[in-house]
Amino acid sequence: xxxxxxxxxxxxxxxxxxxxxxxxxxxxxxxxxxxxxxxxxxxxxxxxxxxxxxxxxxxxxxxxxxxxxxxxxxxxxxxxxxxxxxxxxxxxxxxxxxxxxxxxxxxxxxxxxxxxxxxxxxxxxxxxxxxxxxxxxxxxxxxxxxxxxxxxxxxxxxxxxxxxxxxxxxxxxxxxxxxxxxxxxxxxxxxxxxxxxxxxxxxxxxxxxxxxxxxxxxxxxxxxxxxxxxxxxxxxxxxxxxxxxxxxxxxxxxxxxxxxxxxxxxxxxxxxxxxxxxxxxxxxxxxxxxxxxxxxxxxxxxxxxxxxxxxxxxxxxxxxxxxxxxxxxxxxxxxxxxxxxxxxxxxxxxxxxxxxxxxxxxxxxxxxxxxxxxxxxxxxxxxxxxxxxxxxxxxxxxxxxxxxxxxxxxxxxxxxxxxxxxxxxxxxxxxxxxxxxxxxxxxxxxxxxxxxxxxxxxxxxxxxxxxxxxxxxxxxxxxxxxxxxxxxxxxxxxxxxxxxxxxxxxxxxxxxxxxxxxxxxxxxxxxxxxxxxxxxxxxxxxxxxxxxxxxxxxxxxxxxxxxxxxxxxxxxxxxxxxxxxxxxxxxxxxxxxxxxxxxxxxxxxxxxxxxxxxxxxxxxxxxxxxxxxxxxxxxxxxxxxxxxxxxxxxxxxxxxxxxxxxxxxxxxxxxxxxxxxxxxxxxxxxxxxxxxxxxxxxxxxxxxxxxxxxxxxxxxxxxxxxxxxxxxxxxxxxxxxxxxxxxxxxxxxxxxxxxxxxxxxxxxxxxxxxxxxxxxxxxxxxxxxxxxxxxxxxxxxxxxxxxxxxxxxxxxxxxxxxxxxxxxxxxxxxxxxxxxxxxxxxxxxxxxxxxxxxxxxxxxxxxxxxxxxxxxxxxxxxxxxxxxxxxxxxxxxxxxxxxxx
RNA sequence: AGGGCUAUAGCCAAGCGGUAAGGCAUCUGGUUUUGAUCCAGUCAUGCGUAGGUUCGAAUCCUGCUAGCCCUGCCA
Numbered sequence: 001x002x003x004x005x006x007x008x009x010x011x012x013x014x015x016x017x018x019x020x021x022x023x024x025x026x027x028x029x030x031x032x033x034x035x036x037x038x039x040x041x042x043x044x045x046x047x048x049x050x051x052x053x054x055x056x057x058x059x060x061x062x063x064x065x066x067x068x069x070x071x072x073x074x075x076x077x078x079x080x081x082x083x084x085x086x087x088x089x090x091x092x093x094x095x096x097x098x099x100x101x102x103x104x105x106x107x108x109x110x111x112x113x114x115x116x117x118x119x120x121x122x123x124x125x126x127x128x129x130x131x132x133x134x135x136x137x138x139x140x141x142x143x144x145x146x147x148x149x150x151x152x153x154x155x156x157x158x159x160x161x162x163x164x165x166x167x168x169x170x171x172x173x174x175x176x177x178x179x180x181x182x183x184x185x186x187x188x189x190x191x192x193x194x195x196x197x198x199x200x201x202x203x204x205x206x207x208x209x210x211x212x213x214x215x216x217x218x219x220x221x222x223x224x225x226x227x228x229x230x231x232x233x234x235x236x237x238x239x240x241x242x243x244x245x246x247x248x249x250x251x252x253x254x255x256x257x258x259x260x261x262x263x264x265x266x267x268x269x270x271x272x273x274x275x276x277x278x279x280x281x282x283x284x285x286x287x288x289x290x291x292x293x294x295x296x297x298x299x300x301x302x303x304x305x306x307x308x309x310x311x312x313x314x315x316x317x318x319x320x321x322x323x324x325x326x327x328x329x330x331x332x333x334x335x336x337x338x339x340x341x342x343x344x345x346x347x348x349x350x351x352x353x354x355x356x357x358x359x360x361x362x363x364x365x366x367x368x369x370x371x372x373x374x375x376x377x378x379x380x381x382x383x384x385x386x387x388x389x390x391x392x393x394x395x396x397x398x399x400x401x402x403x404x405x406x407x408x409x410x411x412x413x414x415x416x417x418x419x420x421x422x423x424x425x426x427x428x429x430x431x432x433x434x435x436x437x438x439x440x441x442x443x444x445x446x447x448x449x450x451x452x453x454x455x456x457x458x459x460x461x462x463x464x465x466x467x468x469x470x471x472x473x474x475x476x477x478x479x480x481x482x483x484x485x486x487x488x489x490x491x492x493x494x495x496x497x498x499x500x501x502x503x504x505x506x507x508x509x510x511x512x513x514x515x516x517x518x519x520x521x522x523x524x525x526x527x528x529x530x531x532x533x534x535x536x537x538x539x540x541x542x543x544x545x546x547x548x549x550x551x552x553x554x555x556x557x558x559x560x561x562x563x564x565x566x567x568x569x570x571x572x573x574x575x576x577x578x579x580x581x582x583x584x585x586x587x588x589x590x591x592x593x594x595x596x597x598x599x600x601x602x603x604x605x606x607x608x609x610x611x612x613x614x615x616x617x618x619x620x621x622x623x624x625x626x627x628x629x630x631x632x633x634x635x636x637x638x639x640x641x642x643x644x645x646x647x648x649x650x651x652x653x654x655x656x657x658x659x660x661x662x663x664x665x666x667x668x669x670x671x672x673x674x675x676x677x678x679x680x681x682x683x684x685x686x687x688x689x690x691x692x693x694x695x696x697x698x699x700x701x702x703x704x705x706x707x708x709x710x711x712x713x714x715x716x717x718x719x720x721x722x723x724x725x726x727x728x729x730x731x732x733x734x735x736x737x738x739x740x741x742x743x744x745x746x747x748x749x750x751x752x753x754x755x756x757x758x759x760x761x762x763x764x765x766x767x768x769x770x771x772x773x774x775x776x777x778x779x780x781x782x783x784x785x786x787x788x789x790x791x792x793x794x795x796x797x798x799x800x801x802x803x804x805x806x807x808x809x810x811x812x813x814x815x816x817x818x819x820x821x822x823x824x825x826x827x828x829x830x831x832x833x834x835x836x837x838x839x840x841x842x843x844x845x846x847x848x849x850x851x852x853x854x855x856x857x858x859x860x861x862x863x864x865x866x867x868x869x870x871x872x873x874x875x876x877x878x879x880x881x882x883x884x885x886x887x888x889x890x891x892x893x894x895x896x897x898x899x900x901x
Numbered sequence: 902a903g904g905g906c907u908a909u910a911g912c913c914a915a916g917c918g919g920u921a922a923g924g925c926a927u928c929u930g931g932u933u934u935u936g937a938u939c940c941a942g943u944c945a946u947g948c949g950u951a952g953g954u955u956c957g958a959a960u961c962c963u964g965c966u967a968g969c970c971c972u973g974c975c976a
Contacts, residue, residue: 009936016937058976066976099974184974193974244902310902332972436905440971443904451974522974551906555971581906581969588907588968621914624907625969635912635925642925642937649937695914702924711939718936800941807941810931817932818940846939874934 003872006898007722010652014763018644020609020755027755028144036771037148040082041089043774050086052077053534053544053574055557056093056155056527059132060100063139065583065591065628066550068601072617073580073694074548075145079751080689082146083777089540090147092140093530096129096156097456098523104128118454118492125455126156139602144610144754146773153534155457155526162484163533164526165460169476170568176411179469181341181404182448183324183331185391188349188363189398193405193452204390204399206230207367210273210381211321211374212259213241216293216302223251223258225294225305226269226381228316230388231401232370233363236356237323237344238296240303242333243286244311247318251281259381260289262318269317273382297379298370299356308333325404335445343404363401408450408459408519410563416441419562422572429578429692430623436554437562447563449522456520458491462500463515464508475500491516528560531573547574551581578692580622586629599628608633611753615640618694618752639702640756643749646705647760649714650742656726657735659766664783668730669839671737673792674713676783677704678741683780685748694752701745709741712796716844723873725894739766744778795838798831802845802860809862819874821847822865826855848876 031037052074057067071092082088102125105111111124137149153160171177184193209232212224225241243249243262250263254275261269263283270278292305310329311320324334325343334341344354351358351366358366374380391400412419419441428434450459460479461469478501482490491499496514505512535542542565549557558577565573584590585597592598604613616636620626664672681704688696717734724731742764750757750772761772769775802823809815823845825835832852835841842850848865868882869875872891883892 004934007936016935060976095976098976100976102974430906432905436971439904443972453974456974520974523976527976550976551970552976554905556976584969586912590969616913619913621907627912629912631926632912638925639913645937652937699914699923703922706924710937714937715939722936803940804942807931810941813931815932820932 003895006872006895008656008724008726009722010649011655012648012651012763014648014651014760016645016648018609018611018640018756020611021606023759024144024605024610024755025142027758028141031758031771031773032148034770036773037090037146037150039771040146040773041087044082044085044087047085047087049541049545050081050088051535051541051544052081052088052090052546052548053530054090054092055547055549055553056095056153056530057136058098058100059094059096059129059136059154060104061132063136063601065599065601065604067136067140068143068604068613069580069583069617069622069626070548070550071140071145072143072614073622073692075143075147075614076618076689076694076751077546077548077692079146079754079773080777083747083750083773083775084686084689085776089151089538091151091153091534091538092137092145092147092149093153093527093534094129094133094136094155095523095527096126096133096154097520097526099451099453099455101125101129101132102453102455119489121454122489122492129154129156142605142610143601143613146754151538153530153538155523155530155533157533158484158487160529160533161457161488162480163536164457164521164529165480165483166477167529167532167564167568168460168521168525169473169480171410171564172471172476173473174415174567176414176567177449177471178409178411179406180409180446181325181343182407182409183326183328183341183343183402183404184407184452185400186345186347186403186405187393187398187400188345188347189393189400191347200392200397201389202392202397203387204392205385205387206390207232207371207383208386209371209374209383210269210317211235211297212379212381213297214295214379215260216295220251220260220292223260224379224381225260225319226317227319227321229321230386231326231367232374233351233358233366234323234326234344235321235370235374236298236351236358236366237325237342237354238303238321239324239330239334239339239342240306240322240337241294242306242308242311242320242322242330243289244308244318247286247311249284249286249289249318251284252278253281254278260284260319265316265318272384297374297377303339306333306337306339326402328402331404332445341404345401345403349401364399405452407448408461408517410447410449410567412441412444412446412563415563415567418566418570422562422566426572426574427576429576430551433554433558433577433579437558440555440559441562444559447522447560449525450519451522452518453520454492456523457488457526459517459519459521460491461517462496463517464506465511465513466508467515468508469517470506475504524556524560525564527557528564529568531561531565532568542569542573543571544574546576546578548578548580551579553579578623581625583626583628586627586631588625588627599630604633608637609755611755612637612640614752614754615698619698621695639698640753642705642710643701643745643753644756644760646709647742647746647756650738650745651760651763653717653721654735654738654742654764656731657739657766658726658732659739660732660736662733662736664781667733667737669788670713670792670844671733672783672785673788674708674737675740675781676785676789677708678744679781679783682744682748682778686777686780689751689777697748697752701748705745712799712844716840716846719843719846719873719875723891723894725897746772747775747778750775791834791837794834795844798825798835799845805860805862806847809864815862815864818846819848819876820864820866822849822851822863823847824851824853824861824863826853826857826859826861828856828858829854831858 078088078090141149208230211227215223248263251258251260289305290307294303322330324330324341342354344351345363346352349363351361353359393400423438460476463469496516561573681700684700685697720731720734746757746760758772761767806821815821832854865876868877868879870888870891871886877888
């Protein structure tokens, strides 16, 4: 038998190399095959509910790293809570309606819209959306989530839609839903509203006119404020003129006429009207001009000057003709100044009675007549024609216009106070979140919830014969029930009368003629009712304990959820809100294909492994924007190796552990110290999990593993573990401590690197379950021994000094490894006494000889001590201490025992 | 333009009015039986920038710069 065979060197199947990229998939399959989630849920069945409501990503396209971070953060929480006494009921969701899906189908030429009925088209959309959901789900699961992807919600689910309709019914009941006008892109040629994506820009020749509006204040009684427009047909819809609040304006005189316009645009104005001679009469700041009354250039009506941030000095006069029915900015300004939204165009592009004498004219035809009239009335300052980029219908290739159409709105004004109250009741984990959302709610206009599209949840409104909407919750709930049974396609497949309760009558429909609304709801409404749809259908609380989304969702989902929640339930749908930042490249710039700085989760999972991506997520300050790059991921991999090797060392040295248990007080001093430190690590880590400060967990673990375990405890206990026999008590105590460390650290890391920690756990012979996910988080034992802690803090400081001396001896080539050293510490009586209180001092310093000498001055001497080496433990001894086989007494005894057995 | 966030070494970061933690990486030196290697030393008179308040500022105030999120029938 060779001596090295008598040493108990570590052995474990838990390999040094992780090979995550190949093995993670198998691990995940194993979890699903063995129903880990179901088992975990069974264990948690009667525990307290902790609902983290998943905000649904949009079901289109590949996942980006932001999606991945979002779900990984949630998974940390789901996993942690499920191992900490909570019933988490994980349901992941998808947002499945909306224009991008319609576009994806149309653009890829997959469907010929003209040949499909609405119902057929919607079925295609559904098919596509469900496929996207499956793709994305697969990508999500490759991140190693606790969920197995079985429990999901989709905004196209029948039950989901039904609940959405019921929430809408409640909003109707509360009286906050109303019909109003809002301008949208409108194509007269196809008589429909268009989405931005359906608009293409081509060159078009348009009249460009300067128009003077008479100012009605005494001070400016002979002055005309000058606007510039390329759409003369919108002049009949004019409701005022906007100027920029920060610009300077001048009254100038040209051939006895006075005009008001932005000072910096005088030159270009003169050039356009072929004038050179002018003089400045007066100069004004914008605020002086606000609210000055104006006379409409065509009609006998008054308007006034408004201030608007959308006004620019890039073209025109710095004075913008404002027709709220025919322009987006104009519409927004109209809300601020409470001026009417008037549309002078019908669906075919023909002027309506609101256009007065121009009624019946096609809008383009009206241009020239209006210009003539302006000329006659002395308001047309100049007319030219320009060629510019102008929006066209992508199908008919004909020009489109902005036109105010009937839209459904939810009045925010009426519930603003309730919303703000609800906000203040929420726990905003990013403290500024409250300010951000409140400001948005304070400043936001009514919510336009209708869209002129097909792929979405229909607005469940039936109109009477007289054309009035039936705003009756009973009717709406009937429709909801219908949707629950048959899905919302029923709306598109059936006539209005079939959608009403059987035998339904209405005084306004004596002939039982009804029509139905054709608009669908804004997709924000869809996802915004997740709180109700998911909770009602899955039998859980309405109010989520937590929502966790990207910072863009203050305007998005946090916002829409709040509104629908407050209206339907009277309080916010979430108790706490946590938001994460966006992921940028290594310079902090946004990722984009053109810059080539995009990193996809797929790449990371394939090149590094999901655990590396997860560890990265846990290592950064995710509440602000974060940076990712290959360099950063490589660094995370180093940390990963550290953890993995730590687990490996523990497993390797637990091979001989027979599960002996010791009371804290029975343990040796240093073991107690380590357990106290471990206890604090557990406490800090659990606190960090509770407050979602995941990077603190890693920091705590890093420090413990590096400074306490790796460089101290693990270092010197090798001389116990490798050398002492299996039944040696000192060894067993150390093993007991290692066992505590292993199980605690592995559990603490489980939510963050589940693949690795479960792999380690499966190599641990005392596991209670096959999967660590079925274990509970470690508990804080409350170990304390102030004396011991003090002693070791002081010892570790002195150890640093001793190590320095040893190093210095090495540099002088006086010694090699530390076991070749003899150390003499000369120090004050107090220090010597203190050091004498420490057991195993020499062992912990990993030297062959240690002497403590009382002296006036502190000094550390290191000399070479290489008398006779024991061939087994490699410590050096005096000749008298070593036997003829070159073994020390202790080793000789051990070998004898081994041979006897 | 406005609302919100961020800025500390090559990287991840602590610090929250008392004189810049920790980890990773690098470099230097040493040790090593695959005994996870380990150890020592090195590494910001400096906290985006310019001012101000203070006995004292990375921390408080003001201006500026840069990046990010929001104001889409994108999420």
